[in-house]
Amino acid sequence: MQFKVDENLPAEVAELLRTTGHDALTIQEQKLVGSGDAAIAQVCRDEARSEVLRTEIKRRLANTGTPLSQPLDRQSFKAEARRRLSQTS
Numbered sequence: 433m434q435f436k437v438d439e440n441l442p443a444e445v446a447e448l449l450r451t452t453g454h455d456a457l458t459i460q461e462q463k464l465v466g467s468g469d470a471a472i473a474q475v476c477r478d479e480a481r482s483e484v485l486r487t488e489i490k491r492r493l494a495n496t497g498t499p500l501s502q503p504l505d506r507q508s509f510k511a512e513a514r515r516r517l518s519q520t521s
Contacts, residue, residue, distance in 0.1 A: 434481040436472070439465050445484060448513050457481070 437446045439459040449456035457479075459465055464472060476483050 434479065435484050436462075436476050436479070436481040437484045438472075441484065442510070444510055445513060448510070449484075455481075456484075 433454050435446070435449055435454055435456040437443070437449070437456055437458045441458075443458055443460065446456040446458045446461075459467070459472065462475070464475065467475075472483065475481075
């Protein structure tokens with residue numbers, strides 16, 4: 433699958449996706465930082481990529497019982513991403 437990782441997420445998210453065989457680019461790599469949502473959405477459509485958003489990840493974590501009242505720190509995020517990616521490989 434092809435992904436575009438939002439600028440509000442750590443670059444490690446793209447790295448994790450790449451290690452599992454996905455094609456992942458970050459907003460930073462494509463010099464799109466600060467671009468509006470509509471512009472990013474258009475680039476994703478043009479490239480046939482799904483955008484990975486922090487709000488979507490937090491929503492999915494909430495569905496697993498992870499309390500959203502706790503901040504989603506970098507280490508927790510990376511551990512959860514690794515766990516989930518290993519389940520889909």
